Amino acid sequence: MTTRNVAAVDLGAESGRIILGRFNGKKLLLEEVHRFANRPVTIHGHRFWNIPGLWDETLIGLRKARQRAGSLDSIGVDTWGVDYGLVDRNGFLLGLPFQYRDQRTSTIMEQVCALIPRERIYAHTGIQFLPFNTLFQLTAHEYQQPGALAQAHRLLMIPDLFHNWLSGSMVSERTNASTTQCWDAVAGVWDVDLLTQLGLPTSMLPLVVEPGTPLGPVLAEWQDDLGSALVIAPATHDTGSAIAAAPVSSPDSWGYISSGTWSLVGVELPQPLISPGVLAANYTNEGGVFGTTRFLKNVMGLWLLQECQRQWARDGHTLDYETLSTDVAGVPAFAALVDPDDPRFLAPMNMPATMNAYLQEHGQEPLQAPAAFARCILESLVLRYCEVFRQMGILTGKDIKGVHVLGGGARNAWLNQWLANALGIPVIAGPHEATAYGNALMQLVGLGDLQSLAEVRTVAQRTATRLFEPQAAQHEAWQEAAGQFRALTGTH
Structure with missing residues (x-):
């Protein structure tokens, strides 16, 4: 088969990497083309992700990947979980995303569990209770900035946000949605009742797609730089990508x-x-x-x-x-x-x-x-x-x-x-770069080159x-x- 060229954007809490993956039908080879630090910023005593800086570095890396490969078949983004951005109908951020280590959630988990029993929350979501889970971040957001959530057109997890800026899509991907403690793990839908009980708006919740789903071609504004690559949602939660590999x-x-x-x-x-x-x-x-x-x-x-x-x-x-x-x-x-x-x-x-x-x-x-x-x-x-x-x-x-x-x-x-x-x-x-490897493998699923978990794992071996x-x-x-x-x- 013709060699596939896929670009895996792998953003970690410490650094980001743009990895070029080349697949010849049997073996997937990775080449790191760009690496950069991920340095959060502190404003008024709160920790935020420097999302504009990460986006700028991502574009630099994707340009390098395209130049190295000649052309890119697809691009996919994975990051850490639980953090989110609020956007309007045009995909513009309504504020910098908070970092999960920010102290705004320090007492929120206990407050939420005083209102809704832990047993009820866990029976639906099945998620470990951690103070920075999205559920508690959203509650803190509403306490700190009343009405801000209701003004958002969509809540997008960090990789979903980058996919939006690349392709215009406004969807979430299941592996990352599942980290939020807002997702019903049994029913496979957003736990709207839980959010409603906490007085949190639900109209901002996006459609959720499976890993390996094509989201659309790169927007026209980026095609001079990146060509007509297809944007594909891998397992956008970095651990989901790593375990796939x-x-x-x-x-x-x-x-x-x-x-x-x-x-x-x-x-x-x-x-x-x-x-x-x-x-x-x-x-x-x-x-x-x-x-x-x-x-x-x-x-x-x-x-x-x-x-x-x-x-x-x-x-x-x-x-x-x-x-x-x-x-x-x-x-x-x-x-x-x-x-x-x-x-x-x-x-x-x-x-x-x-x-x-x-x-x-x-x-x-x-x-x-x-x-x-x-x-x-x-x-x-x-x-x-x-x-x-x-x-x-x-x-x-x-x-x-x-x-x-x-x-x-x-x-x-x-x-x-x-x-x-x-x-x-x-x-x-x-592998050391398991997250990028799994990201690339699920892009190959979206391109139709791999069809099953067994085929993905065969390449991973x-x-x-x-x-x-x-x-x-x-x-x-x-x-x-x-x-x-x-x-x-x-x-x-």
Whole structure:
């Protein structure tokens, strides 16, 4: 077949990438053509995404992709979940989108649950209760700016907003809509009754389409730059795209970690799993490709290390991952542990100081060396992952025999080997750019080159991965540390 050229716009909470994908009918090869930082802005004490800046960088990258390829068959955008933009009938923003770490939602979840029982919300949405979920953001928006939501023609999630500016479409895509806690996971529609009970308008809610849906050609205003490429909605939630790219060979016995700023730890199910026990454990049911469900829990992830690096840089000590990884070997194992999901780590002003305060509160010595912080974070994450997989096995009845680590965390050999040692099962790391890979694969579905999840996964299996086999001699030490971690976090 003629080689397909697709451009995957992959916007993460830390950086954005424009990836050119070339598909020859069997193998999909990726080439990064543009990368840029994603730096939120603070205005009047609130955090916003610099959406105009991200859009400008996206166009720069798409122009480069078209120049590199000669022509583009399609373009698709994925981003993080839960955040949104409000637009008028012409697609113009009615204000900068808030960043999910903004403090405006700090008490909203409790207020909403005082009005509507958690059991009712979960029975319909199946979504983990987190303070930044779109449901709570919208409630905060209405409290802070009464009437602003009613003035919007459409609420568009961040990737939907970019698709609108590229093609004029005003739809949402299911994997991202499912993260909002405004979507009925069982009925497959917006939970209008829930929003109405909270006094939130529903006329702004867009039509929802499946991943792999063509949205239309690039608008005439961009065709000189981008040609006549078709805009296709991939799994627009970045984790949805990443899991689509999991190089899975055994469909029923694998777990995954989409590892980056956040760690999304889960399994793939054929339908949502909603029960009082699942609610009590606070797991989430998000939409996956081809009607699957991503049953998972959000874990704070490499954000802790990223924020430590930012603080060290502010203090005049810039340290990259490679240096930290080398120095980690010299730090004693399990010298310090934290609960990565402690709320204080969501948006601290100074992550190292916040971690040391946590350690001292829990009878541990404060840390000094950057490598000691790094080892503490990585070991704590591994122990948290193990706890999540343990609970998940009980809730789902699945016997997980291997874990796929996807995304940036797949590059961290310490993290992946320790996870294999702790779980006692193989860890398959890669692809590193799983989100962009899955984005491109679902564009190929929209172009008609791939027809099923099985075909998508067959192509995904041709990517490069690294296998980490468990080291039996290390397993007992990790089991002992798991007991310490459960005592620290109060889990059973």
